[in-house]
Amino acid sequence: MTNVQASNCPLVADEARLSNGASTTRCKPLLLSPILRHEDVGVNVEQGMRGWRSRTNMRILVTGGTGFIGSHLVDKLMEKEKNEVIVADNYFTGSKDNLKKWIGHPRFELIRHGIQLCFLCPVDQIYHLACPASPIFYKYNSVKTIKTNVMGTLNMLGLAKRLRARILFTSTSEVYGDPLEHPQKETYWGNVNPIGVRSCYDEGKRMAETLMFDYYRQYGIEIRIATIFNTYGQRMNIDDGRVVSNFIAQAIRNEPLTVQLPGTQTRSFCYVSDLVDGLNQLMEGTDAGPINLGNPGEFTMKELAKAVQELINPEVQISEVENTLDDARQRKPDITKAKEVLGWEPKVNLHE
Numbered sequence: 001m002t003n004v005q006a007s008n009c010p011l012v013a014d015e016a017r018l019s020n021g022a023s024t025t026r027c028k029p030l031l032l033s034p035i036l037r038h039e040d041v042g043v044n045v046e047q048g049m050r051g052w053r054s055r056t057n058m059r060i061l062v063t064g065g066t067g068f069i070g071s072h073l074v075d076k077l078m079e080k081e082k083n084e085v086i087v088a089d090n091y092f093t094g095s096k097d098n099l100k101k102w103i104g105h106p107r108f109e110l111i112r113h114g115i116q117l118c119f120l121c122p123v124d125q126i127y128h129l130a131c132p133a134s135p136i137f138y139k140y141n142s143v144k145t146i147k148t149n150v151m152g153t154l155n156m157l158g159l160a161k162r163l164r165a166r167i168l169f170t171s172t173s174e175v176y177g178d179p180l181e182h183p184q185k186e187t188y189w190g191n192v193n194p195i196g197v198r199s200c201y202d203e204g205k206r207m208a209e210t211l212m213f214d215y216y217r218q219y220g221i222e223i224r225i226a227t228i229f230n231t232y233g234q235r236m237n238i239d240d241g242r243v244v245s246n247f248i249a250q251a252i253r254n255e256p257l258t259v260q261l262p263g264t265q266t267r268s269f270c271y272v273s274d275l276v277d278g279l280n281q282l283m284e285g286t287d288a289g290p291i292n293l294g295n296p297g298e299f300t301m302k303e304l305a306k307a308v309q310e311l312i313n314p315e316v317q318i319s320e321v322e323n324t325l326d327d328a329r330q331r332k333p334d335i336t337k338a339k340e341v342l343g344w345e346p347k348v349n350l351h352e
């Protein structure tokens with residue numbers, strides 16, 4: 001097993017033979033001058049990678065794979081004997097702990113890397129998830145969030161183009177902004193504030209979608225876009241700031257549940273195992289998307305707080321607090337397309 005963590009520098013991969021005979025990828029830092037272009041690296045990479053496609057295994061890159069959704073996706077991908085999984089992550093909101101059961105496994109590699117920087121590694125598929133998802137974290141360094149969404153997606157598309165790899169991008173229901181259409185269909189173009197405090201994330205994701213489709217039209221890259229709606233489950237960071245983890249952590253600590261005003265705003269919550277199944281089906285299917293992946297069950301934040309109170313701590317108080325700017329008033333996916341195209345629909349309801 002080769003488990004390399006490289007610092008934030010361009011990477012290039014070569015083939016390594018393991019002592020047990022299994023083939024895997026070893027990604028090592030190149031001593032590059034800062035002005036070296038991707039094209040310059042590419043010549044070496046392509047020469048060095050001849051023959052790697054003759055493998056029978058499927059080599060899959062997951063960016064953001066140590067995060068909440070990414071780590072569950074890695075678990076699912078690793079179930080398949082023919083899959084080799086490489087995770088690239090800068091650990092901003094993710095944690096190695098989420099993947100500790102795979103560290104040391106011959107079909108798994110973990111690489112410390114910020115995907116806003118060039119990344120080269122021979123793979124067949126790319127699940128491109130890297131991006132902080134909680135509003136608290138994506139607003140913390142908004143310029144970095146934009147770089148991750150725009151430059152990171154450009155880098156991943158460049159890799160997909162070079163390798164003719166299929167690439168799936170995890171977009172968000174935030175591309176619909178504060179939606180005037182309800183529920184939201186994929187055909188809706190959204191109502192987004194382009195200069196607000198959330199724009200680094202929602203406009204960043206919209207630009208990434210634009211890039212995905214331009215690479216598709218211009219270079220014929222096989223793209224997939226998932227429009228993910230609020231997802232929850234095990235391994236959400238307890239101090240993540242998102243509403244489900246906030247309420248549950250508060251209920252356990254016997255602190256008041258902080259319903260942000262007006263409390264009548266709605267969200268639709270999807271359990272992570274359902275979401276990961278949807279991502280996998282989208283990748284393996286033929287439709288480029290975008291396709292909504294979410295659970296259409298819709299709840300106000302007051303209803304969610306009451307449900308958490310009932311289920312976890314009937315004694316806990318519910319308090320009303322100020323909201324943040326540009327919070328969407330309603331959100332509910334229309335999943336007709338996911339049902340028709342992927343045969344996918346969520347199985348787990350919120351109370352369960």
Ligand SMILES: NC(=O)c1ccc[n+]([C@@H]2O[C@H](COP(=O)([O-])OP(=O)(O)OC[C@H]3O[C@@H](n4cnc5c(N)ncnc54)[C@H](O)[C@@H]3O)[C@@H](O)[C@H]2O)c1
Nearest residue numbers: 064067068069090091092093094114115130131133228231
């Ligand atoms: N969880 C949701 O409800 C939800 C909803 C819609 C869309 N999404 C999207 O799904 C993806 C995963 O979300 P999540 O909930 O697992 O979030 P998360 O914050 O738990 O995981 C994101 C991962 O990306 C990594 N990362 C961030 N910036 C990076 C960079 N520049 N280079 C490399 N790695 C970087 C983080 O360290 C982390 O491991 C994100 O793209 C997010 O926008 C999530």
Ligand SMILES: O=C(O)[C@H]1O[C@H](OP(=O)(O)OP(=O)(O)OC[C@H]2O[C@@H](n3ccc(=O)[nH]c3=O)[C@H](O)[C@@H]2O)[C@H](O)[C@@H](O)[C@@H]1O
Nearest residue numbers: 133134135172173174229230242243246258259260265301
């Ligand atoms: O699903 C999506 O597309 C997006 O949803 C979320 O963004 P948001 O809906 O704002 O998520 P939360 O921060 O969990 O907030 C949900 C609602 O709960 C409310 N809230 C949040 C936290 C809290 O303590 N109390 C509270 O009432 C917020 O005002 C908001 O109306 C995610 O954080 C994004 O990563 C994701 O892309």
